Amino acid sequence: MGLLSVDPGLVFWSTLAFTLVFVLLRIYAWKPILHALKVREETIEFSLAAAEKAKAEVEDLNQTKTQIMNEAKADRDDMIKEARELKQNIVDEAKSKAQSEADKIIESARQQIEREKNEAIQEMKRQVAELSVDIAGKLLEQELETTDKQKAIIDKYLQEVNFN
Template sequence: MGLLTPDPGLVFWTAITFGILVILLRKFAWKPILHALRTREETIEFSLAAAAKAKAEIEDLNVEKEKILIAAKDERDSLIKEARELKQNIVDDARNKAQEEADKIIVSARQQIEREKSDAIQEMKRQVAELSVNIAGKLLEQELESTDKQKAIIERYLQEVNFN
């Protein structure tokens, strides 16, 4: 017999051994193997479902994160706007106060000028009165023969007096 031709006895006993092995495996090993495969399949399905759920949660979190970022940007912009308005109000208040102070200083200076002007006018009136009295006194001292002579004397005294 050659190596490639099978012996019928060997084939018979191999088939019986294989049948017994299949029966034993079916009775003792097939159920635990199928149970393990089903358990593994359920675990994989559960893991895939959990992964899908986690992915959905991550997407929800990303959406929520975007909403929070937008809200934060809006709040930042609002705070910047408020700060600019506050700065402008402070600048405007300072400008108004400075203008008020400048107006007060101008009013005070005008009042001072008016007082000094009034004092100068009073002083000028006093000097004119004194000058008039002096002129009148000098006129009375001299002999007054004619009105031409009086006018000439008055003109001479007026030219002597410096009003500056």
């Protein structure tokens, strides 16, 4: 017998062994293998769905983060603007107060100068009057004998004379 010759007994036993192994594999191995493949397929589908969901959540979170960042930037800009306005208001108020205080000081100085000027004029009037009385007193010694009369005359003339 050669290599290419067919032996009917060998074909029978080979077919019987193949059929027996096929039946045993189908009964005991095929269902668990198919079940394992189905479970694996469901797990992969679930994982893909979870990955898509996670991707969508990440995109939502990125959008939310971007929105929050934009709001924070807007709030920061508003706060900076308010701080600048507050600073300017404080500076303007301080300038206004300083100007008001300076005006008060200037007005007070003017009033003080006016008082001192009036006092100086009164003092000068009194001195002029006293000098006039002294001169007149020397000239009219006989007529004005007491200093009380001289002072009464000085006061009278001071009331009548206006140097302003």
